[in-house]
Amino acid sequence: MKVKTRKSALKRFKVTGTGKLLRKRQGGAHLLRKKSKDQKARLSSKTVVDETYKEHIKKLLPNI
Numbered sequence: 001m002k003v004k005t006r007k008s009a010l011k012r013f014k015v016t017g018t019g020k021l022l023r024k025r026q027g028g029a030h031l032l033r034k035k036s037k038d039q040k041a042r043l044s045s046k047t048v049v050d051e052t053y054k055e056h057i058k059k060l061l062p063n064i
Helices: 007-012 037-044 051-060
Strands: 021-024 046-048
Touching: 021 051
Parallel strands: none
Antiparallel strands: 021 046
């Protein structure tokens, strides 16, 4: 049987050249008028997924 990729996970995570997983930071979607310019800039950047979640996400992305 063919192993399929979870499309929702494919849209949310990106794999770097060294094999690390990148994700978007939470909190940058709405209620932005009360957040400072520095905080909004920090929220727009990507961050590396913690090692404790890496194996679970790799199961959702078998072909990556």
